[in-house]
Amino acid sequence: MLTPEQLRRAVRYGRKRIVDQGEVLLDVGDQAPRVFIVTQGRLEIVRPAGTRQDFVTDLGPGQFSGEVSTLSGQPALVRVRAVAQSEVIEVDREHLLSVVQADSELSDILMRSFILRRVELIARGLGDAVLLGSNHCAGTLRIREFLTRNNHPYSEIDLDREADVQELLDRFQVSLADIPVLICRCQVVLRNPTNQQIADCLGFNKAIDVTKAHDLVIVGAGPSGLAAAVYGASEGLDVLVVEASAPGGQAGSSSKIENYLGFPTGISGLELAARAHAQAQKFGAQLMVARAATRLSCARKPYALRIDGAEEAPARAIIIATGAKYRKLAVDNLARFEGAGVYYSATPMESQLCRGEEVIVVGGGNSAGQAAVFLAQTARRVHMLVRSEDLAGKMSRYLIRRIEGHPSIALRFRTEIAGLNGNGHLERVTWRDARTGKVDTHEVRHLFVMAGAVPNTGWLEGCVTLDGKGFIKTGADLTKEDLAAARWPLIRMPYLLETSLPGVFAIGDVRSGNLKRVASAVGEGSIAVALVHRALLD
Numbered sequence: 427m428l429t430p431e432q433l434r435r436a437v438r439y440g441r442k443r444i445v446d447q448g449e450v451l452l453d454v455g456d457q458a459p460r461v462f463i464v465t466q467g468r469l470e471i472v473r474p475a476g477t478r479q480d481f482v483t484d485l486g487p488g489q490f491s492g493e494v495s496t497l498s499g500q501p502a503l504v505r506v507r508a509v510a511q512s513e514v515i516e517v518d519r520e521h522l523l524s525v526v527q528a529d530s531e532l533s534d535i536l537m538r539s540f541i542l543r544r545v546e547l548i549a550r551g552l553g554d555a556v557l558l559g560s561n562h563c564a565g566t567l568r569i570r571e572f573l574t575r576n577n578h579p580y581s582e583i584d585l586d587r588e589a590d591v592q593e594l595l596d597r598f599q600v601s602l603a604d605i606p607v608l609i610c611r612c613q614v615v616l617r618n619p620t621n622q623q624i625a626d627c628l629g630f631n632k633a634i635d636v637t638k639a640h641d642l643v644i645v646g647a648g649p650s651g652l653a654a655a656v657y658g659a660s661e662g663l664d665v666l667v668v669e670a671s672a673p674g675g676q677a678g679s680s681s682k683i684e685n686y687l688g689f690p691t692g693i694s695g696l697e698l699a700a701r702a703h704a705q706a707q708k709f710g711a712q713l714m715v716a717r718a719a720t721r722l723s724c725a726r727k728p729y730a731l732r733i734d735g736a737e738e739a740p741a742r743a744i745i746i747a748t749g750a751k752y753r754k755l756a757v758d759n760l761a762r763f764e765g766a767g768v769y770y771s772a773t774p775m776e777s778q779l780c781r782g783e784e785v786i787v788v789g790g791g792n793s794a795g796q797a798a799v800f801l802a803q804t805a806r807r808v809h810m811l812v813r814s815e816d817l818a819g820k821m822s823r824y825l826i827r828r829i830e831g832h833p834s835i836a837l838r839f840r841t842e843i844a845g846l847n848g849n850g851h852l853e854r855v856t857w858r859d860a861r862t863g864k865v866d867t868h869e870v871r872h873l874f875v876m877a878g879a880v881p882n883t884g885w886l887e888g889c890v891t892l893d894g895k896g897f898i899k900t901g902a903d904l905t906k907e908d909l910a911a912a913r914w915p916l917i918r919m920p921y922l923l924e925t926s927l928p929g930v931f932a933i934g935d936v937r938s939g940n941l942k943r944v945a946s947a948v949g950e951g952s953i954a955v956a957l958v959h960r961a962l963l964d
């Protein structure tokens with residue numbers, strides 16, 4: 427509820443309008459979302475669902491419409507209708523961004539409301555997407571994760587439980603081979619769609635013009651990329667972020683980050699990412715999801731980024747924040763069980779799947795340790811398989827203590843996975859003790875692989891200098907020989923976090939020598955932006 431004084435200030439950013447009873451001010455799917463502030467009368471917010479309408483809320487004088495999609499420029503998720511003749515202040519997206527940046531009091535009220543409304547839409551499943559899938563299907567898990575990480579509300583029909591689903595499937599001429607299915611905007615039926623198809627159908631990237639030359643293009647929206655987006659946009663740079671999947675990166679798959687400053691009781695990776703995403707949007711950064719950077723044209727400035735399924739994005743400066751991905755196990759049939767018993771992250775979603783069962787966690791680093799402790803809350807027993815002799819080398823002391831003292835965690839050193847078996851879903855796992863050569867097979871249906879990372883640098887094709895393991899070298903780590911080989915053209919040496927290509931920076935897990943922590947990723951994001959300003963003056 428805005429006070430009369432706040433309403434007076436809001437009028438400056440919009441235009442007053444009289445609207446008739448029954449008039450639809452905004453409809454589901456509208457491409458130009460706006461906010462309506464009621465000064466007289468009453469508006470109602472509904473969510474049309476086929477022939478009926480779900481009532482969401484109504485708004486009286488001093489109240490306002492809008493939620494996260496209004497800020498991001500994505501299609502509207504709800505219908506706004508006048509219940510009686512009313513007077514409203516209409517604020518378009520451009521002016522909304524101005525309010526949010528210029529008036530801190532209004533900004534706080536709007537941002538808090540928008541975020542809480544999105545949370546409510548998600549909780550009530552009031553989205554424009556219906557997912558038909560099964561818990562035992564990798565595609566279903568992928569789509570669920572994609573929608574959740576993009577904070578998009580959706581409802582779900584579990585094909586394993588709903589008896590009358592066949593009729594629904596027949597209506598849309600969907601065969602079982604097409605599962606999972608996403609019904610998008612109540613109109614389009616997508617059969618086992620890619621993330622890119624989902625993003626296109628739901629209009630996630632609709633408001634973005636990639637062909638415009640941006641001051642800064644950030645590749646990757648993990649903690650480091652999101653931090654760079656927040657600092658870059660808040661300091662006046664025109665920022666585009668390109669993300670292959672959804673915001674959050676590896677941290678997004680972390681069930682609880684307990685060592686990030688300011689969160690004494692921990693914060694889930696999903697929540698941290700959602701907050702950072704909203705913060706970046708508040709300052710005007712644009713985030714393109716489900717689009718991977720596939721090549722960097724680095725021969726001349728402005729550089730240009732080739733983006734999968736989109737046009738080239740010219741950029742005056744680039745920050746590479748593409749992180750790293752988990753090492754896979756050397757087991758022949760691994761791919762058969764990925765998402766069907768083999769997982770690379772341990773979030774509340776996975777922990778529900780293995781409630782009361784035995785699980786295996788492979789790895790000896792911090793992420794493996796966290797996964798083991800987290801899963802032990804719901805699983806009957808956690809077998810932790812570590813290749814080395816002990817945990818001291820790679821894991822934080824506090825985690826080692828928790829694991830060693832936990833009654834449900836069984837630690838097995840010098841042990842590796844030797845085979846996976848199952849019909850459709852993982853059912854049995856064989857492991858080998860490297861000291862004795864003894865092989866054991868156990869009835870375990872859930873295996874969490876957390877065994878180190880490989881940098882996402884394949885797409886750079888020789889544009890920047892890499893270290894022996896493929897991570898990007900920056901700043902003082904670049905030797906004279908590296909710079910000579912890369913034909914470094916400037917008199918000055920590369921800045922901290924700058925690669926062997928002037929104006930191109932690398933931050934976070936993808937950078938050689940990085941600490942692989944959320945805090946260091948975020949810190950590097952902020953430092954890189956300060957140096958981007960300097961590099962833009964070259």
Ligand SMILES: Cc1cc2nc3c(=O)[nH]c(=O)nc-3n(C[C@H](O)[C@H](O)[C@H](O)COP(=O)(O)OP(=O)(O)OC[C@H]3O[C@@H](n4cnc5c(N)ncnc54)[C@H](O)[C@@H]3O)c2cc1C
Nearest residue numbers: 646648649650670675676677680719749934935942943944
């Ligand atoms: C399960 C788990 C738990 C963890 N727990 C903690 C913890 O408690 N505390 C802590 O400090 N650290 C923790 N970490 C480590 C931390 O998450 C990472 O250090 C951090 O996420 C690194 O951030 P980043 O932005 O550099 O990279 P990432 O988080 O890896 O993000 C990189 C992003 O770039 C995208 N990308 C990759 N290639 C491309 C491309 N070609 N085009 C566009 N986008 C691309 C990816 O999709 C991804 O979203 C954990 C990691 C995991 C996996």
